[in-house]
Amino acid sequence: MKNKKEKQQGPSKSFMTSGPTLHYSHSNVLASFWFSFIVYAALCSFWAKINYGQVGIPDLNTLFEPDRWYLSTFLSTPLSIFEYRYQGLVIGGLVGLLSIVPLSVSLLLSFPHSILFILAAALIAQLPGLAVVLLVSCVAISCRPLRFRSRFISIVLCIVPSMLFWFLTGGLHTVEPLRWAYSYFPWMFAWIVALAYAGFALAVGHYTRYRPGTIGSLSLLFLLGNIFLFTYKVGFSEADYQIYVEVHNEQQSTVFAKKSITPILDEAVQDPVLKSYLTASFYSQDPIMLRSELKREIVDMLRWDHWPQWFSEIMPPEFNYQAARDRMDSDLDFFINKHKKSWRIPQVLYHKAMLAEMEPSLKILEMHEILEFDSSHANTEVIPIWGRLYRDFPESPESIEARCRIAYNLAAHKSLDSACELAQKALEMIKEHIKNLKDKPAELSGEIFLPIKKTAITDLKANDLQFRLEYLLNLISSNRSDDPAENATISEFISLNPNDIMYEKKLKSILAGLAEKNPLRDNVELAIILEIQDPYAQQEELEKFISENSGADSFIKARYKLARLKLDISRSIEDDEERATQLRRQALDVFKDIQKQSPDNIYNESIERILTAIKD
Secondary structure, three states: OOOOOOOOOOOOOOOEOOOHHHHOOHHHHHHHHHHHHHHHHHHHHHHHHHHHOOOOOOOHHHHHOHHHOOOOHHHHOOOOOOOOOOHHHHHHHHHHHHHHHHHHHHHHOOHHHHHHHHHHHHHOOOOHHHHHHHHHHHHHHHEHHHOOOOHHHHHHHHOHHHHHHHHHHOOOOOOOHHHHHHOOHHHHHHHHHHHHHHHHHHHHHHHHOOOOOHHHHHHHHHHHHHHHHHHHHOOHHHHHHHHHHHHHHHHHHHHOOOEEOHHHHHHHHHOHHHHHHHHHOOOOOOHHHHHHHHHHHHHHHHOOOOOOHHHHHHOOHHHOHHHHHHHHHHHHHHHHHHOOOOOOHHHHHHHHHHHHHOEEOHHHHHHHOEEOEEOOOOOHHHHHHHHHHHHHOOOOOHHHHHHHHHHHHHHHOOOHHHHHHHHHHHHHHHHHHHHHHHHOOOOOOOOOOOOOOOOOOOHHHHHHHHHHHHHHHHHHHHHOOOOHHHHHHHHHHHHOOOOOOOHHHHHHHHHHOOOOOOOOHHHHHHHHHOOOOOHHHHHHHHHHHHHHOOOOOOHHHHHHHHHHHHHHHHHHOOOOHHHHHHHHHHHHHHHHHHHHHOOOOOOHHHHHHHHHHHHO
16 A cells, blocks of 8 residues: 655645735835825826926827827927927936836735826826836736746836837937937937836835835935926926917917818808798898808908807807917916016017917908918007017017017007107117028038027018018108108008908098109009909009009019019919910019119018029
8 A cells, every 4th residue: 555645735826916015014005105106196297297288187088199199299299309408308207207117016016006007197197008008017017927036127028018119109200310310319218217216116125125115205206306307407488388389380370271161151051941040130032142141241240350150150160260369369378477587478479469460361251262361460459469578578589570560550650750760770680680590500401409499580580570671661761751641641551451351442542632743652553453353454554553653662562563473373374384484584584683773672582582492
């Protein structure tokens, strides 16, 4: 008989394990857990603040937007790592912390303890893609097969999914090769930060036997380091400027882009319910007459910056420019009130004033059923904003635009001497500004970093500003006299808004009151000719005007406009190649002759750009 030895088997080990910190008293573990979570929530909030401008749990639909799943978004907006050199370190450091802290919690405590951290990454930091990867990593590191004797090796292996996510979604593929390569630098730094954090946590834990509080204390230390770096090398004011101000350039390009109201008018005329409502409200029953009446009502209502009620009910959201403008204006006020001492305030006031100047061109709307916006006319209602910019920041480039707008306003209100004095000072300043812009070294294709934009007055805006100032000074100096009545007519002419539906009618009214020898007469006649919509009829009238006004101050302007018109006509008749070529040649000859005869005229800059574009 053989003796059989029975082997006693202990209880089976669980697949998911607990970390060494859970061996301490429950109250201490719980307190340190909540401390760690509060620090991590602060980390997520800091991320949200510098990238979205506000902290809080967003609409869940926001989490499904593509931008939230690609880390490359945060390399260019709101703060570009190519303009703000330390922003790459900040982004990399924060992403490294966001990734390693939940992993450390799952390793030293347990996977259930890391769930709140993962939710914070998804909801507070608004990084759902990273949260999904963290879920996989936290599950993996808490499972027994990856519980090596060396916890550091476990960390290194289980952070691989996060690294793959960083590098797969974090590259900028639409930039130059050198910048594309640099766009991966933040993720390399994130990996270094994550491993450094893990190394410190495990080293401290090894000598303290993984007492509670290690994760929270170390997270707080790393977070404070990131906050310090961002505050002193980038700045919250710069983040807010990019979020609340600079982004408006893109928003304005969408909100104030050209839009056709034709489909909406068609819908209004064809919709039986709306049509019955309109005809019951004393509108015409004839479809053609009804359409004309509706368009006229739209134009009349927009003079007061409102849509008709029936239009508001059926228009797409992008037509509600009034609400979008109010939101943008509110954001600008938010920045001004929050960062009163920021060097960006002149630029913000400039954007605020230009936003207030934006108005629909009613002429184009009535003629072509196209909603188009313009901000070139100086409105009296906006002068207080321009006045604040001019008064508080007189040396800023943006104050030159303020001087120009105020000068036009003064001229429109019969203060021609004050207008000329202010415009002359602005002209001197803008010439100096253009010189400084030209003296700056051009951007090289091999450079990684870009200079931070210091002003809203770019090259193109500066040239346009110089043109408007020179035009105003030439108009006043060439046409003013000792007769107060004639000077008042100049002011009336300057005050006219080309976007006004009554613009042509007002021009004809001024012309009717001018004497034959009044020096302003040719300017008014030319303005009326430029209102002719038929290009061939306008060409004929311009040629006639040029032949009769060779000595007038508007002579060069008429020749310039005629040459531009011929270029436009040549583009519209490309099927008649011979005629188009002839018109282009005539236009180029006129441009070159203007440059030769009047090398200092105000149109030379524009002519040079046209000639350069044609050569290219």
